Amino acid sequence: MSVRETLAGSPDVRRTNLAVLLRHLHLDGPMRRAELTDRLGLTRSTVADLVGELARLGAVEQLVADNRAGHTGRGRPSPVVRPCALGTQVLAGEVQVDQVEVALVGLGGTVLRRDRRPLPDRAPTTAAELVTTIATELAAKAPGRVLGLGVAVPGVTRDADGNVRFAPNLGWRDVTFGRLLESRMPGAHVQVVNDADAGALAEHLRGVARGCGDVVFVEGDVGIGSGVIIGGQPLVGAGGYAGELGHMVVVGREGQRCRCGSVGCWETEIGRQAVARALGLRADVPRNSLVEALHAIGPDGPRLLSQVARHLGSGLANVVNIFNPGLIVLGGLLREVYPLVSSEVRHSMFAGALAAPAEQVRLALPELGDDAVLFGAAETVWRRALIDPAGALAA
Template sequence: MPPKSRTSAAAKGGTQEDVRRHNLGTVLQHLHLAGPLTRAELTARMGLNRSTIAALVSELVVLGAVREERPAGSQTGAGRPSLVVRPADDHLQVLAADVGVDRVVVALVGLGGRVVARRRRRLTSGSPASVASLIRRLVDAVLTDPAAGEHILGLGVSVPGVIRHSDGCVRFAPNLGWVDAPFGDLLAQQLGGMPVSVGNDADLGILAEHRRGAARGYDDVVFIAGEVGVGGGLIVGGAPLVGAGGYAGELGHVLVHPQGRPCRCGARGCWETEIGGPAIARALGLGSVTTEDLVEAMRRAAAEGSTALDGVAHHVGLGLATIVNIINPRLVIIGGLLRELFPSNAAAVRASLDAAALTATAEQVSLVTPELGGDAVLVGASELAWQDVLDDPAGTLRRNRRLAPTRTMSATMSATVTAS
């Protein structure tokens, strides 16, 4: 969704300073989401006069958030084109981490959303403390990349589990074996007090796709994150649906087969037991395999025209029917491992959905895969880390300048590792 202008509820009724801070953040959000824009384009988007836009842009330049340049091929003199305002993605950056059941990815992401560097490691030990330590080492490694800037504003982390938003505590992540793990605190300790935000993988997937991908312009969307387990991210009426404690969206635990397999949550016949990674591996005649190997096996099956995954596809559609009846979305984005299954099994998924859902809700929904591909959750984690600076650029960046330089912090950590 495009950022709101000065007329939004956040700016109405506030002090002059509140309005200025809101407008400064809105300018930066436009640039973060749309990329370089001219001053004239910012003026048109925000409905402010040229002098106000010029003052806001000038403040962002001083803060080091943006740069101004003349359009390529332009000439000086009367009638010259409006200056282009460009996010300083080589100067302001955040870290993003995507924790899976058998791997961790850490990326460096510049203002504007470009992934400038990444490192990946397989998980050999899955305790919260060991994963926090691995993320620290991958952060240390990614900060040695030549693309790393001088100002790293924070870390956003995706975890496949139920997350308490207030402190990043992982209340329950059955496929990792975590219960009430203080993961946000562990990471903050590892990273010397760097701001850390932790979110659910599906919530972050829908955040990224809503801002930058297939869900742009949609107000009612469901994102399915299908890996070993299955989670859901929800946008309803244009806003995230997170629930009273931030725990909404555990769609993988919708009951689809009462006499089915036991789920790691303690129930039986949950949706993820029929469509998660282990179910896909069983359908393909495989044992315990890594995510990468399972993806390759799915691609081979699709290329060969195999029907081995027809049963999984049927249950994907069956679970979606319940979700479509309850949420009535216009768009369902099928991500994670399921984005590999869907293209070659789209007809079977759709047929199962249409057979089980109400006609009125089924006829309104479209099924797609993430526009951001396998990076949807990782990009969402970076968006979580950007939120403070987008809400209050001046306050956040001035606080950041009082922190120790990023490279100095990195040098005090353990020796860097080479990612596999």
């Protein structure tokens, strides 16, 4: 027996190999066992054994072709291994200013069920009750084991315990949201995350930012949230509060008063209310109505949205100068605004950005659309399971 095979059989190395194999399937989808062997650099028998263990845990399934169509090699074709969405799921939620959405997401990123309901008021207990009510209903219909609940919120969130230090657009300050959820779902693993951090994570793992190590995700709606990936790793800061770019000041004293107490914050100049003002609509216009207005804007769009475009571009110049990203992803309402004013946004950005980092950046829309934040919330729970699949799935 070789040294490599001996190491592959040790408990720690085996746990790591199981984690790496399942992560490939979770993020990249079905593939032949021979390809997994190449990716992991292990022997065929070791990979077959690892796949067999994950199959016994209900995490994957193997499909053996009945014929050799498309198979040109010798012997039988390698079995296809795919993540079993019906065997293992997580719950993912997103709290917005006016609604709550929760989805049941299977291994591999398949959304099996989802439910979206209006948020009657913005009290933390109301949001927690609505999230857990929907989550409990979805869990009761789950076809397999449910590993936990990940919830994204539009606020400054502490990673360690899900404490929401500040969510101005919800009116929350120092809300123990993680505990509120856990008290309503005893024994469940609960993870609370900032919404833009979740969006950045999802687009980095599954969307337009795959393969890009330095990414900034800007989520625009009532407020502006931002998630940052540097060197392939989330930039969270000492307490998990990094990346609050919506509250950098881009306008002087003549700017709008922000809910955070400052004046001229970026989110007051490019958020939902700013877009509504530009179109001559009331500040509290529902998001769906605002999106419909943007779709029907016609040739006057660039003129009406020119101020929003300038402020969006000048803020992005700061992002480019500070983080030197290879990619900036514009999500939420900005996904609707940017295509209408892309030229002016880019002109304003390049006018304010340093030449060297500006040459390396490109702007993109999220590949996952409005589901980016929801998928990111799911990935915060999957991350725990993927570290030790056998331990998590056997529990």
